[in-house]
Amino acid sequence: MSEANQKTIKQDESLEPVSPYTIMAKLFAHVAKAVVDRFGEEGKEAVREGVRAFGEERGRDIARRAAAAGHSNDMLNYLPHYDMGRSDLFEYETVYHPQEIEQTFTRCAFGDQWKKDGMEEYGILYCQMIDPAIAKGYNANFEVEHDKYLLREGHCHFRFRMKEKAAEEGREDNGD
Numbered sequence: 001m002s003e004a005n006q007k008t009i010k011q012d013e014s015l016e017p018v019s020p021y022t023i024m025a026k027l028f029a030h031v032a033k034a035v036v037d038r039f040g041e042e043g044k045e046a047v048r049e050g051v052r053a054f055g056e057e058r059g060r061d062i063a064r065r066a067a068a069a070g071h072s073n074d075m076l077n078y079l080p081h082y083d084m085g086r087s088d089l090f091e092y093e094t095v096y097h098p099q100e101i102e103q104t105f106t107r108c109a110f111g112d113q114w115k116k117d118g119m120e121e122y123g124i125l126y127c128q129m130i131d132p133a134i135a136k137g138y139n140a141n142f143e144v145e146h147d148k149y150l151l152r153e154g155h156c157h158f159r160f161r162m163k164e165k166a167a168e169e170g171r172e173d174n175g176d
Helices: 003-011 020-068 109-117 120-138 164-173
Strands: 091-096 101-107 142-148 156-162
Touching: 020 109, 020 120, 101 109, 109 120, 120 142, 120 156
Parallel strands: none
Antiparallel strands: 091 101, 101 156, 142 156
């Protein structure tokens, strides 16, 4: 092989290893597309149900991580014990308010890949379900409002909070 060809190959970014986020986003989109192509709306619901079950399992694991560190599965211990590391493939801001955590993502490895591949229709099935399901698995009284999506509005916006009744019961239990 000539030296010029070797140099070209070394500079070809498509030959570099890709992130696990890229691989998972592509896998999810292709599986979801196959299910939706074959089963239509029922397929979409089946994909959403699978994501919900996966999310709740992840949430239970996050609660176990918090417990192993000697912490409760309350709102403030959710993100510190989250199961997925953040790389420079994610850009976000987290703001802690007295009764909620607000997050805005302007870059997401999953959403960016689905957009790049033209697979938004399938990626959104994941986005619609995953965070509320993780929160529910973490604590049945923990809820997430995901009102903006990177795949639609260009950024994701989340509000994490404990349900009102649960928050009030927690204050009563603490003697407040």
